[in-house]
Amino acid sequence: MKLTLPNHSPMQTKDFTFGVATASFQIEGGVEQRLPCIWDTFCAKEGTIVDNSNGDVACDHFHLWQQDVDMIKSLGVDAYRFSVSWGRVINQDGSINQAGMSFYIKLLDYLKQLDIKAFVTLYHWDLPQHLEDEGGWLNRATAVKFQQYAKAVVEAFGDRVYSYATLNEPFCSAYLGYEIGIHAPGIKGKEFGKKAAHHLLLAHGLAMEVLAKESPKTLNGIVLNFTPCYPASDNSEDIKASAFADDYFNQWYIKPIFDAQYPNILAELPAEQHPDIHEGDMEIISHPVDFLGINYYTRAVYQADQTEIFKQIELENVPLTDMGWEIYPQAFSELLISLNEKYTLPPIYITENGAAMPDTINNNEVNDQSRIDYYQSHLNAVNQAISNGVNIKGYFAWSLMDNFEWAEGYLKRFGIVYVDYQTQKRTIKASGYAYRDLIAQRK
């Protein structure tokens, strides 16, 4: 039931940051005190969310935030990563919603009082609906609106923040939201994904300009997710297909930031799928970042396909989480090592890693051994990457507590804390205690 790390691992020192992560829409509730966002609209549509649920109440963190921070403190973590709901702090006319701003300021003050570093994400997918009504991320103007929002937040939060991330996983916003439509706003079409992605990356770059100027002391960067691509065989067609998929899903979001250009597959994509790149955009997008946040959950395996170029294949007889995602920690260390080879990177934080498991609660106990095993193998993978020279400064468990898992609703539990949605009672799982003990025994 324990989590361990090798004795001399840099992760065993207090210089390494351990944290827990959440996101606004997934935990807050408090729907009356904010503008509607694209996820409210998406949830209201028939057949979008497996259990027909929504984020109206979620974990009611909007009201229970103080006890939640006490719980975070009891886990002994160094840091808490959470996101700001754009429509809670900015009114439709662009003015500041003071009550919304002070919700986060109280949260930040309490974190500071308890000596927990605040890692603030400015955008974790909850775009105000009124901006979607004007085209959302397909509209270049949204990137400018995001820059203004970032400025307002930074001015209001002052010196309470340790780190700002502009965006969480622009791949998910762009591809899942505007290309295959399984996330909000549910738009489908190959001609939309890369356009949305470009405006998201532009928003990131514009916000980085503001952060660098107005908040030079915080660690400012972006959080990207990676699902490493592996070929189904060593046949050269499959290898090519998998490399194409990697460029399409992964490198597409990191290469512009560090190399100021999109992967070469851009030239192979039909013109209608191209982003609208204006002069100077790539310079804005590649604004230097102080850190790179990396989220990792699983890998994917591809084979060549006549019509689609690449096709993901289902693996048989492999260990899976409750999401149906393969448990494959080796891809985590290989990913970190390969990114470090490909790019000149700033310090890396693992901003999300964890697993949904079919938890049961008995006598106030959740014995989630399978989640502990997942954490153990993935912490080892991080340690392995560090031994190979990758500069990794921190690790955040996804998630602090069970929450609204997007299109899966409340059916998938990622927490190291169990949430009873009827009573809003929180119960620390065995994985939560194991994480706490790992953190406590550091030198």
Ligand code: FCB
């Ligand atoms: C990531 C999201 C996070 C959570 C995990 C399971 O893609 O950033 O909100 O849903 O997946």
